[in-house]
Amino acid sequence: MSQVSLKTINQDGRQTTVLAHACNTTCLSCFLVLISSQNTNGRRVWPVPYRRFDRRPPSDAYCQALYPFCPTGDPDGRIPNMKDSDVISVFRLQTPVWEFKYGDLLGKFHIMHDAIGFASSDTGRNYTMEWYELFQLGNCTFPHVREDILPPFWCNQGAACFFEGIDDVHWKQNGTLEKVGEISGEQFNNLARWVKEDNETGIYYETWTVRSDPGPNSTTWFDSYDCSQFVHRTYRKLAKLGAKLSSKTQTNYTKIYLYSGEPTYLGDDGSIFDNPPLKTLAKDIRKFYHSFQPHQSMFQFILSLIEAYEKVVLEKTFYFFYNFEYWHLPMKSPYIQITYEEVPLP
Ligand SMILES: *[C@@H]1O[C@H](CO)[C@@H](O)[C@H](O)[C@H]1NC(C)=O
Ligand SMILES: *[C@@H]1O[C@H](CO)[C@@H](O)[C@H](O)[C@H]1NC(C)=O
Ligand SMILES: *[C@@H]1O[C@H](CO)[C@@H](O)[C@H](O)[C@H]1NC(C)=O
Ligand SMILES: *[C@@H]1O[C@H](CO)[C@@H](O)[C@H](O)[C@H]1NC(C)=O
Ligand SMILES: *[C@@H]1O[C@H](CO)[C@@H](O)[C@H](O)[C@H]1NC(C)=O
Ligand SMILES: *[C@@H]1O[C@H](CO)[C@@H](O)[C@H](O)[C@H]1NC(C)=O
DSSP states (O other), X not given: OOEEEEEEXXXXXXXXXXXXXXXXXXXXXXXXXXXXXXXXXXXXOSSXXXXXXXXXXXXXXXXXXXXXXXXXXXXXXXXXXXXXXXXXXXXEEEEEEEEEEETTTTEEEEEEEEEEEEEETTTOOEXXXXXXESSHHHHHHSOBOOSSOSSOBOOXXXXXXXXXXXXXXXXXXXXXXXXXXXXXXXXXXXXHHHHHHHHHHOOBOBOEEEESXXXXXXXXXXXXXXXXXXXXXXXXXXHHTTOOBOOSSOOEEEEEEEEESSOEEEEEHHHHHTOGXXXXXXXXXXXXXXXSOOOSSHHHHHHHHHHHXXXXXXXXXXXXXXXXXXXXXXXXXXXXXXXXXXXXOO
């Protein structure tokens, strides 16, 4: 009925021995047992570190943005130099992308977009800085399952956009526009250098945070990498540069969670989709993602999330993509959650 194959994968110094029971084709999912899965000093590090790249590659021509990325930013991403003695106000910016109530299971979707504003007292000019998907949220959350290519195809780059102007009405009306501090021109110029580097080396968007349970002592298996994480990194960098930041209100952010037992490493496109013994796994991953094709609108994206929820509750399996590699998540209750929770300023 089932065949067994043994394979050793060396990946980032990790030695992984996979025992695969490739079931016959009527089986819903391929069963994988990991005998050992650890880095060379014996223990896996959680959360798995987000991989940094030497430089950002151009995105594949298959990925076509419906809305241009950063239309009013400098084409080369240049950030203007400020006079060292300038006083720059820093603003916390937040606006809802979508609010939606779906039963008690997923609660109220409170999907917010976060950004940071800067205003120079020397020139009177102001600027918005944000980090977001090149091809929208759906494309960063679900890949394209294509006829012509076996591995699911991801259009998941995300990047920083810096442009002149702050659209007060856009942020204020249903969201937040709050001054949270002041920095010098010199601190701003230092921050600008850091943003360029962060933007070159952190190239892909990750929607999900994966952890063991909703409790306070849960283990985080994977961290998201999205607009709010960029805002937190920027605040931390500002604090390191000596800035004092404070808010009069609670600073809450959207988190999209998956809950699972300890994840197991599966491999990357090459080791899974170019490897006949793992044919069943390859098929399962394609099948898994086939149900959630990336969608154009926020509404369709939400519908896909609901489908994902129902599928995951039923099958207790999620093929998770991180650092351009796949992991198996043994999903458990409450499976998927969208929260709007406090992350204090540093
Ligand atoms: C998502 O990617 C597909 C494939 O490139 C593209 O056709 C579509 O326009 C993208 N969606 C958005 C909203 O950019
Ligand atoms: C970040 O990278 C994107 C993609 O290459 C680019 O369009 C953008 O201008 C860069 N942003 C900054 C602030 O360097
Ligand atoms: C940014 O500049 C515009 C144009 O001068 C102004 O209308 C707006 O109030 C400024 N916003 C902030 C937060 O400084
Ligand atoms: C704020 O919310 C109201 C009611 O939901 C909506 O009509 C309006 O377009 C929103 N404004 C902005 C700037 O998003
Ligand atoms: C979490 O861990 C702390 C410190 O180890 C402990 O005092 C606390 O009781 C734990 N809380 C829960 C809910 O397990
Ligand atoms: C903000 O986060 C706190 C703690 O995480 C939570 O108790 C509160 O309800 C949140 N506020 C909103 C408006 O959701």
